[in-house]
Amino acid sequence: xxxxxxLTIERSSVELTKEDFVSDQMVKWCPGCGAHAILSAVANVFxxxxxxxxxxxxxxxxxxxSRFPYYVNTYGIHGIHGRAAAIxxxxxxxxxxxxxxxxxxxxxxxxxxxxxFIHIIRRxxxxxxxxxxxxxxxxxxxxxxxxxxxxxxxxxxxxxTIEHPFNPGELVLGAQGTFFARVVDNNPKMMTEVMFEAAKxxxxxxxxxxxxxxxFADKTHDSVTNKDNREERQIVLRNGEPxxxxxxxxxxxxxxxxxxxxxxxxxxxxxxxxxxVHDMYEQDPGIHLMLAKMAYPHFPIAIGVIRxxxxxxxxxxxxxxxxxxxxxSKIKTVDDLLNSGDTWEIK
Amino acid sequence: xxxxxxxxxxxxxxxxxxxxxxxxGMQLTGTLFSDTAALAGLDLATFPDYPAEIRAPHxxxxxxxxxxxxxxxxxxxxxxxxxxxxxxxxxxxxxSNLKWAKPGATIIVDMDTFDEPAVKKAGYRTNPLEDxxxxxxxxxxxxxxSLTRTxxxxxxxxxxxxxxxxxxxxxxxxxxxxxxxxxATYDFFDKKFKSxxxxxxxxxxxxxxxxxxxxxxxxxxxxxxxxKAALKPGRYRxxxxxxxxxxxxxxxxxxxxRPLFLGSYPITPATEILIELAKYKSLGxxxxxxxxxxxxxxxxxxxSYTGSLALTTTSGPGLSLKSEAIGLAVMTELPLVxxxxxxxxxxxxxxxxxxxxxxxxxxxGRNGECPAVVIAASSSANCFNYAYIASxxxxxxxxxxxLLTDGYLGNGSQLFRIPKVADMPDINPPIAVANDPDxxxxxxxxxxxxxxWALPGTEGLRHRIGGLEKExxxxxxxxxxxxxxxxxxxxNEKVQRIANYIPEQEITGEKEGDVLVVSWGGxxxxxxxxxxxxQKEGKKVSHAHFHYIMPLPKNTSEVLKGFKKIMVCELNxxxxxxxxxxxxxxxxxxxxxxxxxxxxxxxxxxLAINKTLEEK
Numbered sequence: 001x002x003x004x005x006x007l008t009i010e011r012s013s014v015e016l017t018k019e020d021f022v023s024d025q026m027v028k029w030c031p032g033c034g035a036h037a038i039l040s041a042v043a044n045v046f047x048x049x050x051x052x053x054x055x056x057x058x059x060x061x062x063x064x065x066s067r068f069p070y071y072v073n074t075y076g077i078h079g080i081h082g083r084a085a086a087i088x089x090x091x092x093x094x095x096x097x098x099x100x101x102x103x104x105x106x107x108x109x110x111x112x113x114x115x116x117f118i119h120i121i122r123r124x125x126x127x128x129x130x131x132x133x134x135x136x137x138x139x140x141x142x143x144x145x146x147x148x149x150x151x152x153x154x155x156x157x158x159x160x161t162i163e164h165p166f167n168p169g170e171l172v173l174g175a176q177g178t179f180f181a182r183v184v185d186n187n188p189k190m191m192t193e194v195m196f197e198a199a200k201x202x203x204x205x206x207x208x209x210x211x212x213x214x215x216f217a218d219k220t221h222d223s224v225t226n227k228d229n230r231e232e233r234q235i236v237l238r239n240g241e242p243x244x245x246x247x248x249x250x251x252x253x254x255x256x257x258x259x260x261x262x263x264x265x266x267x268x269x270x271x272x273x274x275x276x277v278h279d280m281y282e283q284d285p286g287i288h289l290m291l292a293k294m295a296y297p298h299f300p301i302a303i304g305v306i307r308x309x310x311x312x313x314x315x316x317x318x319x320x321x322x323x324x325x326x327x328x329s330k331i332k333t334v335d336d337l338l339n340s341g342d343t344w345e346i347k
Numbered sequence: 348x349x350x351x352x353x354x355x356x357x358x359x360x361x362x363x364x365x366x367x368x369x370x371x372g373m374q375l376t377g378t379l380f381s382d383t384a385a386l387a388g389l390d391l392a393t394f395p396d397y398p399a400e401i402r403a404p405h406x407x408x409x410x411x412x413x414x415x416x417x418x419x420x421x422x423x424x425x426x427x428x429x430x431x432x433x434x435x436x437x438x439x440x441x442x443s444n445l446k447w448a449k450p451g452a453t454i455i456v457d458m459d460t461f462d463e464p465a466v467k468k469a470g471y472r473t474n475p476l477e478d479x480x481x482x483x484x485x486x487x488x489x490x491x492x493s494l495t496r497t498x499x500x501x502x503x504x505x506x507x508x509x510x511x512x513x514x515x516x517x518x519x520x521x522x523x524x525x526x527x528x529x530x531a532t533y534d535f536f537d538k539k540f541k542s543x544x545x546x547x548x549x550x551x552x553x554x555x556x557x558x559x560x561x562x563x564x565x566x567x568x569x570x571x572x573x574x575k576a577a578l579k580p581g582r583y584r585x586x587x588x589x590x591x592x593x594x595x596x597x598x599x600x601x602x603x604x605r606p607l608f609l610g611s612y613p614i615t616p617a618t619e620i621l622i623e624l625a626k627y628k629s630l631g632x633x634x635x636x637x638x639x640x641x642x643x644x645x646x647x648x649x650x651s652y653t654g655s656l657a658l659t660t661t662s663g664p665g666l667s668l669k670s671e672a673i674g675l676a677v678m679t680e681l682p683l684v685x686x687x688x689x690x691x692x693x694x695x696x697x698x699x700x701x702x703x704x705x706x707x708x709x710x711x712g713r714n715g716e717c718p719a720v721v722i723a724a725s726s727s728a729n730c731f732n733y734a735y736i737a738s739x740x741x742x743x744x745x746x747x748x749x750l751l752t753d754g755y756l757g758n759g760s761q762l763f764r765i766p767k768v769a770d771m772p773d774i775n776p777p778i779a780v781a782n783d784p785d786x787x788x789x790x791x792x793x794x795x796x797x798x799x800w801a802l803p804g805t806e807g808l809r810h811r812i813g814g815l816e817k818e819x820x821x822x823x824x825x826x827x828x829x830x831x832x833x834x835x836x837x838x839n840e841k842v843q844r845i846a847n848y849i850p851e852q853e854i855t856g857e858k859e860g861d862v863l864v865v866s867w868g869g870x871x872x873x874x875x876x877x878x879x880x881x882q883k884e885g886k887k888v889s890h891a892h893f894h895y896i897m898p899l900p901k902n903t904s905e906v907l908k909g910f911k912k913i914m915v916c917e918l919n920x921x922x923x924x925x926x927x928x929x930x931x932x933x934x935x936x937x938x939x940x941x942x943x944x945x946x947x948x949x950x951x952x953x954l955a956i957n958k959t960l961e962e963k
Contacts, residue, residue, distance in 0.1 A: 010804075023811075025823065025824075052804075053809070054803065054804050054805060054806050054807075054808075054809060055803070055804055057803050058811070059649070060813075062814075069811045069813070070811055070813075070824065073809055074809055074811075075652075075803035075809050075810065075811070076810075076811035076812075076813075077648075077649065077652055077679070077811070077812060077813060078811065078812070078813025078814060078815065079645065079648075079675065079813065079814065080645075080671055080672060080674075080675050080814050083641060083642070083645040083672065085642075086610075086637065086638075086641065086642035086645035086646050086649070087645045087646065087648055087649040087652075088649060089635065089637075089642070089646045089649065090608065090610055090635070090645065090646030090647055090648065090649025090650040090651075090652075090653075090657070091649035091650065091652060091653055091803075092649075093608070093633055093635055093646070093650065094606065094608045094633060094649065094650035094653045094654075094655045094657075095653040095654070095803060095804065097804060098653070098803055098804065115638050115639055115642070116638065116641075116642050116645075119637075119638040119642070318633060321628050322628045322629075322631060322633070324628075325627075325628035325629040326628070326629050326631070328629075329628075329629030331627065331629050331630065332629065332630075333601065333630070333768070334594070334597050334598045334601045334630065334768045335767060335768050337594060337597065337627065337630065338584075338594065338598075338765045338766070338768075339582065339765060341584065342382060342385075342386075342531070342584060342585070343582050343583060343584040343765060344385065344386060344582070344583055344584075345581075345582050345583075346388070346578045346579070346580055346581060346582075346583055347580055
């Protein structure tokens with residue numbers, strides 16, 4: 001269930017601390033890179049999950065984000081470009097007793113690994129995916145990515161990109177995602193909270209982290225993440241609470257017909273009762289999709305857990321099918337199999 | 348059933364080929380025929396030959412589907428060059444298969460299908476049943492369609508359903524020719540159509556009608572008698588190479604105690620391995636049908652890291668897609684078996700035809716210096732053994748292993764003497780123990796050079812691995828030039844040392860002579876038979892068939908040394924011969940190659956070897 005810790009993963013008998021997950025490797029991200037904040041959030045979250053430290057597993061692909069496994073002392077695989085979702089799938093299916101975390105970037109997950117990304121989501125395999133969205137290829141030094149805003153000048157788009165970017169949330173929900181959250185790298189508290197929610201969720205959890213690449217796409221998210229105006233341009237979604245934002249807490253999101261709109265409480269007769277109340281557990285993704293798509297300047301961007309719907313997971317169903325087969329099949333050993341069907345004795 | 352024919356022909360072996368339109372049920376007919384042959388105590392090998400299209404246009408040569416069965420009292424190593432009996436259900440199938448009939452062969456045709464449009468569509472100018480072109484054959488014109496309809500008229504079922512059982516009429520004719528019982532086939536009907544008693548009844552009626560027809564018709568005045576084969580005592584079954592491969596893996600998983608994980612994507616002709624393994628969840632097999640070939644192998648690498656016997660199965664183009672990930676498995680030194688059921692290439696090539704043209708790809712098709720073990724099965728039945736051995740090598744030596752089979756082995760079937768899993772060799776993967784103070788991710792066994800397999804969940808062994816170059820022993824990311832060179836050598840040396848753990852190369856025949864015929868993979872049966880025929884004629888020729896390609900057996904050079912010429916026969920333009928030239932110097936190599944999507948025939952090999960023997 002959504003609100004319980006995963007019971008298939010063995011619990012730690014001792015209380016763990018940050019130190020239990022410190023790796024002996026030097027962290028080689030650029031000073032000021034948003035990835036440092038993500039690493040520190042993970043360092044806060046992992047000891048508190050309650051799992052045995054040996055049951056945590058990190059998987060990544062290629063890119064700046066994908067160096068992550070080297071910087072956390074867990075079991076880990078640093079894979080190849082785009083394939084982290086496929087590697088993680090194998091890990092989790094083969095051993096459902098592991099809490100599997102995946103670090104990926106916008107290029108790794110949505111360009112070269114796009115196929116694996118949509119299919120892991122569709123299958124709802126219980127993996128926690130941290131999607132570092134810096135809207136640029138960092139490790140190859142500044143080419144546009146599938147999330148780079150149209151028109152951006154990068155090394156491979158000297159006249160500006162002519163590609164429509166993906167909105168990761170829209171893609172995730174389109175692929176029937178059961179969990180989607182969005183956080184910002186300059187809000188560590190929120191990041192930590194959302195990581196716990198992702199860990200609790202049974203199924204594929206996608207956490208889109210709006211991350212700043214200080215070298216190749218500095219301030220790419222600045223219009224919505226800047227501390228001076230973020231209260232006006234972000235709405236923090238909390239389950240069961242009305243959708244209110246703004247410095248004065250006077251703005252809200254209302255459903256007008258089949259569309260969302262921004263309203264001001266107290267103007268035109270709008271009261272708090274008119275606002276949408278966030279239900280992240282709602283199975284129907286309609287409102288979640290609209291929330292994920294909200295974009296500045298017409299809307300504040302949605303932060304927090306947008307969707308956490310409860311659906312059966314692939315990994316649980318694998319176990320169920322195997323258990324059923326073991327109970328009901330006549331073939332219990334390979335010798336049974338070899339001698340099944342039409343066989344005959346030659347003397 | 349009593350034979351009423353007077354003329355009984357005693358034969359060591361007979362080759363029968365069933366051909367018809369894709370929808371005519373030739374695969375089933377061939378399978379039922381071979382099951383009955385097996386129960387009659389004969390050795391056998393089968394080969395289905397079908398088009399890539401599921402239902403190609405009706406009555407065209409492109410849509411012909413065939414199934415060849417070689418049955419015999421002697422050891423059957425091949426599916427036979429040419430057939431003694433050809434059953435052709437329509438003009439197109441006769442047109443495309445007459446070249447596979449022996450001179451004077453018995454040809455049974457459904458004469459009802461030889462109307463003018465069908466004859467034209469097949470590409471004939473005149474009706475071959477009437478123009479005398481089949482004079483040299485024993486032609487049996489059987490009104491199969493009309494007699495099937497007549498015999499089922501009393502059941503009052505529709506013509507479409509009736510016509511579906513035409514193939515049973517043909518099978519009935521064959522049972523008469525061989526004097527076999529209906530029992531096994533009746534059993535099959537009873538099981539297969541349990542809920543459709545009318546279908547069971549219809550099939551039985553048609554089968555018997557075919558038998559009675561053959562009994563009455565004059566052209567079929569001879570019947571074959573093939574005595575029981577002298578097979579090694581034991582329990583037997585008929586098995587295809589793809590099923591045998593799947594079962595070999597299940598046996599290896601059970602014996603090693605490592606759970607089986609297959610990540611795969613459907614591709615002809617390898618799909619049957621995926622289908623087969625998906626059936627055995629009761630044995631704990633986890634089968635993941637991935638979104639593509641890459642996800643197939645990458646999921647297997649993930650599963651391997653957690654301690655599974657990890658597999659991925661594919662055919663040529665799929666192996667291309669997996670290349671980068673094989674490199675990851677080489678770098679992370681994880682056990683993994685990659686099965687390539689080879690087909691004609693390049694690109695999509697000939698999806699349903701057999702070839703041995705992926706050897707270079709298996710050996711060299713990756714970036715960097717990237718050694719992987721390459722082994723090849725040589726018969727449908729021994730796919731079981733080589734799948735088992737591939738798993739054993741992968742896990743004990745912590746390396747990816749590429750197992751090469753091919754469409755001919757994978758789809759073909761053979762009798763299989765059922766082993767006991769307990770009698771298979773031990774499999775002992777080097778699993779690291781909890782809290783081992785000496786554990787380092789890339790610390791190696793001094794003998795095998797294999798690193799330890801440290802499974803997630805184990806206390807005290809947390810570690811990270813990946814595709815970046817690793818520091819010797821410690822496994823940290825390293826760009827140190829000398830370390831890279833050392834690791835490159837170590838990865839290669841680890842694979843080379845596997846030669847200490849595989850059997851020495853064997854020779855059929857004398858250890859010295861004029862010509863050593865060398866082959867590998869699925870061509871074993873044809874080459875062995877050709878060499879044996881020549882040996883009986885007193886020719887100084889021997890045969891060495893290679894199962895282990897990377898590394899080669901330790902005595903390879905020794906084996907080659909005894910012969911004036913080494914003649915390498917393979918279904919490509921000369922990949923193994925070039926590999927031998929690269930690695931085994933000082934021998935005179937010649938080669939015989941065929942790249943037609945077809946297996947070797949014994950006849951062509953005998954001719955070619957004789958030519959090589961005569962050339963000075």
